[in-house]
Amino acid sequence: MRTKSRRKNKINVVTLGCSKNVYDSEVLMGQLLANDKEVVHEEEGNIVVINTCGFIDNAKEESVNTILEYVAKKQEGEVDKVFVTGCLSERYKPDLQKEIPDVDQYFGTTELPELLAALEADYKHELLGERLTTTPKNYAYLKIAEGCDRPCSFCAIPLMRGKHKSTPIEQLVKEAKGLAANGVKELVLIAQDLTYYGLDIYKKRNLAELLENLVQVEGIEWIRLHYAFPTGFPMDVLDVMNREPKICNYLDIPLQHISDDLLKSMRRGTTHEKTTKLLKDFRKEVPDMTIRTTLIVGYPGETEEHFQELKEWVKEMRFERLGCFTYSHEENTHAYNLEDDVPQEVKQQRANEIMEIQSQISWELNQEKIGQTFKVIIDRKDGNHFIGRTEFDSPDVDNEVLIDATEIYLKTGEFYDVKINEAADFDLYGTPVNADVSKPVRKELKIRTS
Numbered sequence: 001m002r003t004k005s006r007r008k009n010k011i012n013v014v015t016l017g018c019s020k021n022v023y024d025s026e027v028l029m030g031q032l033l034a035n036d037k038e039v040v041h042e043e044e045g046n047i048v049v050i051n052t053c054g055f056i057d058n059a060k061e062e063s064v065n066t067i068l069e070y071v072a073k074k075q076e077g078e079v080d081k082v083f084v085t086g087c088l089s090e091r092y093k094p095d096l097q098k099e100i101p102d103v104d105q106y107f108g109t110t111e112l113p114e115l116l117a118a119l120e121a122d123y124k125h126e127l128l129g130e131r132l133t134t135t136p137k138n139y140a141y142l143k144i145a146e147g148c149d150r151p152c153s154f155c156a157i158p159l160m161r162g163k164h165k166s167t168p169i170e171q172l173v174k175e176a177k178g179l180a181a182n183g184v185k186e187l188v189l190i191a192q193d194l195t196y197y198g199l200d201i202y203k204k205r206n207l208a209e210l211l212e213n214l215v216q217v218e219g220i221e222w223i224r225l226h227y228a229f230p231t232g233f234p235m236d237v238l239d240v241m242n243r244e245p246k247i248c249n250y251l252d253i254p255l256q257h258i259s260d261d262l263l264k265s266m267r268r269g270t271t272h273e274k275t276t277k278l279l280k281d282f283r284k285e286v287p288d289m290t291i292r293t294t295l296i297v298g299y300p301g302e303t304e305e306h307f308q309e310l311k312e313w314v315k316e317m318r319f320e321r322l323g324c325f326t327y328s329h330e331e332n333t334h335a336y337n338l339e340d341d342v343p344q345e346v347k348q349q350r351a352n353e354i355m356e357i358q359s360q361i362s363w364e365l366n367q368e369k370i371g372q373t374f375k376v377i378i379d380r381k382d383g384n385h386f387i388g389r390t391e392f393d394s395p396d397v398d399n400e401v402l403i404d405a406t407e408i409y410l411k412t413g414e415f416y417d418v419k420i421n422e423a424a425d426f427d428l429y430g431t432p433v434n435a436d437v438s439k440p441v442r443k444e445l446k447i448r449t450s
Contacts, residue, residue, distance in 0.1 A: 009080075010038045011119060012045030014070075015134070016063050017053025019190050019226070020161075021086060021133060023143045025051045027176045028085075028112065029295035035121035041134045045157065046080045046212045047119070047150055048073075052088035054160055056328035063088045071102045083107065085115055087160040101428045109161055130178060138394060138413035139186035139222075140179050144172055148192035150229060152256075153267045154296065154327065157192055166201050169232060171192050171368040173213050180219030181415065186377065188394065193229045195237075205234040221415070222377070224394055226252040230278055231269040238285040245287075247287055248391040252321075254294040258313045259306040262299055267334065272313070279317060280448065288358035290392035292321035295354060298347030307350050314354060321398050324354040359425045366399070366423035373433060376401050378410050387412045388418065388422035390428075401428045 013033055015025040025041070028049065034037040040043075054061035063086075074077045081104045089096060092107035097106060107115040113123035133140050147162040148155075176187060191197065198206025198428060214223055223246050225237075230253060237250045241247045257263055258272050270278075282289055295314075297307065314322070326347035331339040376388040379395065386408075388401040401418055402412065410432065418430040 004260065009047055010040060010045035011063045012040050012043055012049060013051060014042050014050045014066060016051060016066060017055065017087065018058055019141045019188065020192075021053060021141055022087070023052050023131075023190065024109070024112075025140045026131035026133055026141075028115070029134075030127060031112070031116055031124060032119065033132055034124050034127055034130075035116070037119065037121055037242050039132070041132075047145070048081070048082075048366050049083045049085060049115070049119070052084060052086035054086070054088035054091045054135065054323070055156065056330070059330075060088060064107075067096075067100055067103060071100060074102060083115065083118060084099065085109070085111070090160045091156065104194075106427065127190055129316050130175075133182070133184070135395070136412065137183045138377055138379065139188060140184045141190050142172065142176060142179070142187045143167070144194065144198055145191035149195060149196065151267045151334070153265060154256075154299065156330045156333050159332055161192065164196050164200060166197050168200070168201060169206070169210050172210065173217065176214055176217045176220060181216050183219075185220060185413070186222040186224065187214065188224045188226055190226045192227060194225055195228045195233050205232065207234055208213075208236040208240045211237065211247055215240075215244045217341045222244060222248050222391055224248045224391075226390070226394065227293070228253040230255055230275055233278065235281070235285070238282070241289075243284055249288045250290045250292070250392055250394065251282065252292040252394065256294070256296045257299065257302075257306075257310060259302075262302060262306055263337070264294075265301060265335070266299065272309075276313075276317075286437075290320040292323075292326060292394065292398065293319055294323045296325055296327050297350040297354060298328075298342040298344075300335060300340055300342070302327075302342055302350075311353065311357060314357050315347050315361075318365070319358070320362070320365060321394075322354075322358045322361075323397065324351045324358075326351050330377045333357055363423070365427070366428060369420045369428060370423055371420065373414055373417050373419045374401070374431075377402075377415050378412045380412055381405055386412070388416070399428060400424050401430055401432055403432065 013025050015021055024138050029039050032413045050066055053059040067084055070082045072080050078211040080322060082216045083105050084103050085107040087109060089106045093106045102272045105118050116123050118414060145164055147164045148158050149164040157375040194207055198204055231245055256266060260271050260333055263270055330336060374390040376390055378386050380387050386405050416432040416434050418432050420428050422429040
């Protein structure tokens with residue numbers, strides 16, 4: 001029988017899934033550090049905490065495979081303990097305990113104090129908002145609410161995250177100030193539904209007031225909005241976007257489909273006509289706005305006619321940013337009662353067709369940027385390029401600006417004005433126009449010989 005290693009405990013937090021999971025892992029790591037625990041993120045450690053995703057089939061499969069990978073390492077003596085938390089654990093804990101019993105303990109999404117206790121750490125209430133960020137130093141996610149009250153037929157998030165719960169403005173401002181003090185310049189606001197913010201605690205949609213408070217935080221230069229819902233969108237947010245230069249002219253608003261039949265079945269509370277009008281209103285109020293959306297193809301009952309309607313609408317709307325997913329038949333959702341009648345190969349073909357259309361649109365829109373100069377933040381260096389983004393691009397999912405690192409030296413985390421010289425489907429290539437960006441000259445070593 002293998003005995004526990006004598007090495008000093010190092011806790012490795014492994015994060016899977018969305019930006020909300022990234023945030024949760026960062027909070028966990030902040031708590032562990034406050035307890036004087038040695039903690040790393042996706043590096044080697046003898047104690048492993050896996051923060052799982054349970055949203056759709058591919059994410060669930062990745063989570064299960066990761067659990068099995070670390071259980072095997074435990075059996076081989078490479079790690080001592082494996083703990084599992086997050087959405088998959090929240091949703092399928094009894095099944096996981098039965099199927100993968102070698103995990104030391106499973107925890108749900110609201111069981112942070114219990115997870116900390118298992119790691120021999122105390123939950124420190126005074127650490128509200130403090131965390132160990134894992135993103136590049138210049139940006140961080142700011143989760144303004146947990147859970148969701150929307151009734152979307154295909155979505156299991158309420159099963160895993162519960163009802164919508166807004167975080168008070170003063171707490172979010174305090175967190176933003178702490179992030180800014182650590183060098184963060186861009187806040188990416190996340191929630192399952194940003195537009196619902198405040199209804200539970202302020203009895204009104206209060207996203208605009210939150211933004212007006214966040215723009216006053218010194219050191220924050222960009223604030224980006226992710227995951228808005230198309231029904232009940234608070235239009236006063238657009239007034240703040242126009243008035244405050246710190247608010248990026250960017251909105252991530254998942255629309256999912258455009259066929260009235262499918263929108264009704266999806267329980268989205270809107271129609272083709274209302275959705276199109278909303279988008280036109282956005283562009284009228286904020287002409288320079290970049291709109292990012294996501295779509296679902298292969299939903300139960302989606303006919304070829306429904307799909308053709310979606311294709312033509314995507315061509316008409318010319319979204320700056322778009323992602324497309326195939327429908328995943330999720331247990332305990334309203335849509336699970338419907339027949340999953342679109343074959344997987346048809347779902348994938350439809351997704352490919354949508355992305356081919358979007359690729360062409362993106363290429364055409366990017367060609368218009370050639371010769372223009374944009375404010376760009378540098379996220380990282382990758383090979384022979386510095387990689388940056390404009391205010392119209394969110395980390396990980398959108399276009400990037402590539403700058404030749406063999407000719408010019410730039411500091412990561414800094415802003416530069418960059419002139420775009422070339423453009424591809426999803427990448428821009430540019431040259432900084434700022435004065436002081438020359439590559440530093442290395443001093444030649446002179447070796448004295450006798």
